[in-house]
Amino acid sequence: MGESDALALRSSRFFSAVRGFANSKSALSRVLWNWSDPTRIAVSVVVGAAYVVVLSLLETEEYALWSSCAVWLVLLLHMPSLLHCLSMLSVDEEALQEKRYGRQRPMVAVLSTIVLYAGVYAVLNTNGVHEHDWGVPLKHERGTGAAMVEAFYLSVTVLTTTGFGDVTPTGVQGYIVVMLHQMVSWVHVLVLLGNVMAALVPVVDSAVPADGSKLRRHDEHQDYRLEEAVVRAMRQRNTRMAQTPQRAAVADSTLRTAFVHGAGVKT
Structure with a gap:
């Protein structure tokens, strides 16, 4: 303290x-x-x-x-x-x-x-x-x-x-x-x-964090919100481009996996 x-x-x-x-x-x-x-x-x-x-x-x-x-x-x-x-x-x-x-x-x-x-x-x-x-x-x-x-x-x-x-x-x-x-x-x-x-x-x-842990959680939360915004934008784009809902879901899952592993963020 x-x-x-x-x-x-x-x-x-x-x-x-x-x-x-x-x-x-x-x-x-x-x-x-x-x-x-x-x-x-x-x-x-x-x-x-x-x-x-x-x-x-x-x-x-x-x-x-x-x-x-x-x-x-x-x-x-x-x-x-x-x-x-x-x-x-x-x-x-x-x-x-x-x-x-x-x-x-x-x-x-x-x-x-x-x-x-x-x-x-x-x-x-x-x-x-x-x-x-x-x-x-x-x-x-x-x-x-x-x-x-x-x-x-x-x-x-x-x-x-x-x-x-x-x-x-x-x-x-x-x-x-x-x-x-x-x-x-x-x-x-x-x-x-x-x-x-x-x-x-x-x-x-x-x-006010005592040991910085709250700041780290705050940064992780911001990263998660950014990732959600990007995925949501890509989902909308894939929905417009896909011919069927099944193909849009596959494209969305592929983009989410690539984004998460590329950014090193765990969900």
Whole structure:
């Protein structure tokens, strides 16, 4: 299997998984069940608590020195989620068929990515007490609920490639409505692409030979069609020249035998 075939296979399976997630009535319950593992809950609680502590330390002047390295700590806390998202790019087929997540694996990775970058943008907000050169200038003050919603809006808008000039909400309610609209629209896009890929991949697979055998069969088929056309033309000529149908059949059989043996084609 070539590299292009492997890419087409991975794309087909990815969109099929997303389409199956969108069409499944019990998808949400299965996602919640997959995340109900005690170890996963414990890790999530520890990471979430550390994340809250970091954000609280960033709000006080006396911890200004600490806030200079807090960004790297937040990124470190998000590394498991980031690695989980990057694992979607693995060429290993077993990763796509992992029983722990099933069809929900792509959607879990997408949601993890949104949460990851929303947290980074919230920490990098330069409207707080400690500014740095590579911050993100959000409209609301850091640590407030409006700033967190704005950080999520920034993450969803960038990841969905919507663009900030297309839609510009001015309040928290506008951020929430636009985010929901963007995510719902992308679900429709993924379902559409999944159906298109499911229809195109079998056609491409049948048209692209893996070892050249299909090309050889195609050439043989073309030779057979050419031979049939020549024999049909000669049959018509012999029919017009022959006095009786028996003589025309003998002439036709003789021409076919001579043509087939001369061209080296087996029928």
